[in-house]
Amino acid sequence: MDATAMQDAETVITKARLGDPVALEALYRAYSGPVYNLARRICRTTEDAEDVLQETFFEVCRSIRNYRGDGSIWGWIRSVASSKALMRLRRNRYRETDELDAEYVPSAKEASPGLRMDLEAAMDRLTVTARAVVWLHDVEGYTHDEIAEQMGRTVSFSKSQLARAHSRLRVWLGDEATV
Amino acid sequence: MTTSHLTMEQLLAVRDGDRSEPAYADAHQHVGECDGCRLELDRLHQRTARLRALPRMTPARNQFPAVRTRVVAERRQRRLRAVGIGGLAIAASLALVVMGRDLVQPNRLDAEQQIATAKSESQQLEQKLHDWDPQSRVLNSRAAVMVMEIEDRIADLDVRLAQTQESDRQLVLWQQRVGLMNTLVEVHLTRASNVGF
Numbered sequence: 001m002d003a004t005a006m007q008d009a010e011t012v013i014t015k016a017r018l019g020d021p022v023a024l025e026a027l028y029r030a031y032s033g034p035v036y037n038l039a040r041r042i043c044r045t046t047e048d049a050e051d052v053l054q055e056t057f058f059e060v061c062r063s064i065r066n067y068r069g070d071g072s073i074w075g076w077i078r079s080v081a082s083s084k085a086l087m088r089l090r091r092n093r094y095r096e097t098d099e100l101d102a103e104y105v106p107s108a109k110e111a112s113p114g115l116r117m118d119l120e121a122a123m124d125r126l127t128v129t130a131r132a133v134v135w136l137h138d139v140e141g142y143t144h145d146e147i148a149e150q151m152g153r154t155v156s157f158s159k160s161q162l163a164r165a166h167s168r169l170r171v172w173l174g175d176e177a178t179v
Numbered sequence: 180m181t182t183s184h185l186t187m188e189q190l191l192a193v194r195d196g197d198r199s200e201p202a203y204a205d206a207h208q209h210v211g212e213c214d215g216c217r218l219e220l221d222r223l224h225q226r227t228a229r230l231r232a233l234p235r236m237t238p239a240r241n242q243f244p245a246v247r248t249r250v251v252a253e254r255r256q257r258r259l260r261a262v263g264i265g266g267l268a269i270a271a272s273l274a275l276v277v278m279g280r281d282l283v284q285p286n287r288l289d290a291e292q293q294i295a296t297a298k299s300e301s302q303q304l305e306q307k308l309h310d311w312d313p314q315s316r317v318l319n320s321r322a323a324v325m326v327m328e329i330e331d332r333i334a335d336l337d338v339r340l341a342q343t344q345e346s347d348r349q350l351v352l353w354q355q356r357v358g359l360m361n362t363l364v365e366v367h368l369t370r371a372s373n374v375g376f
């Protein structure tokens with residue numbers, strides 16, 4: 001970002017903190033894409049991701065007065081988004097525990113060597129928790145400590161979920177090393 | 180050097196430079212000496228790169244109007260609490276107000292009575308807005324911005340009202356509030372359209 005753009009961004013944030021609706025809408029325009037992408041990668045359905053998007057910006061509009069400006073605005077919005085997405089997962093898993101949290105067993109066709117799954121399909125096959133951890137850690141750049149805190153779990157839980165996810169992706173994507 | 184190949188957890192620790200992982204140094208050394216584990220590590224890096232390169236998904240709908248509606252509704256609730264009425268209490272307080280007004284001549288009203296009148300006008304306007312049911316209607320962006328600005332000013336007045344003891348000052352603030360409420364109702368009634376169904 002160049003100096004002018006940075007200054008513009010600061011002006012928008014200052015105005016948004018005062019509740020200026022135009023500035024709040026500008027924030028939505030700037031960050032709704034990344035928020036939705038994060039939500040969609042964590043949630044199972046587009047409807048859930050859209051709800052998370054709405055929940056996130058509702059919270060942003062209400063709480064931006066409390067944003068102290070330490071750390072980037074995107075870092076703050078993203079933490080709101082990931083916490084809303086994880087909250088949505090917890091709520092949905094409550095209903096769908098058996099279906100979604102059960103260990104995925106590939107069908108004979110999927111498990112047969114030489115038949116690779118595409119990455120999107122493989123991600124969809126992960127349990128919701130494992131997928132959320134992969135996305136937050138490997139793509140969004142959260143640390144295991146941060147994930148553990150957001151999920152209300154331990155650091156070793158986050159680490160083992162990540163390892164479990166990669167072990168499965170490795171097989172489903174046909175990434176096994178042959179030496 | 181460890182004899183068996185690395186687990187996924189150890190490979191991840193090496194990839195992330197996670198020295199808190201037990202036997203990190205051994206795992207790191209093992210990768211340097213084992214072709215198989217080095218290849219697994221490369222594939223892990225590649226898989227991570229592919230994850231990061233997945234296409235970005237974009238929302239099909241603009242959610243901001245819905246967000247704005249919720250923000251406005253929440254502010255309205257706060258406003259109603261500020262004038263001391265909430266939902267069902269509105270109708271009852273109005274009935275008293277209307278009766279009271281007929282009995283008192285305007286020129287004989289002292290400050291306290293005038294405040295009561297302004298307060299009741301505020302409540303009537305809140306009721307009118309409540310009956311209009313703004314949440315079932317759509318405002319265009321410009322009108323929505325106006326609504327939010329007026330609501331901010333009302334919220335500001337409510338804060339000042341809560342801090343003011345002196346009745347003359349309170350009267351001025353309440354009268355300003357009535358003016359703003361009138362404008363707010365007018366914007367809603369003239370600028371909104373029904374939700375399309």
Ligand SMILES: [Zn+2]
Nearest residue numbers: 184185213216
């Ligand atoms: Zn090895």
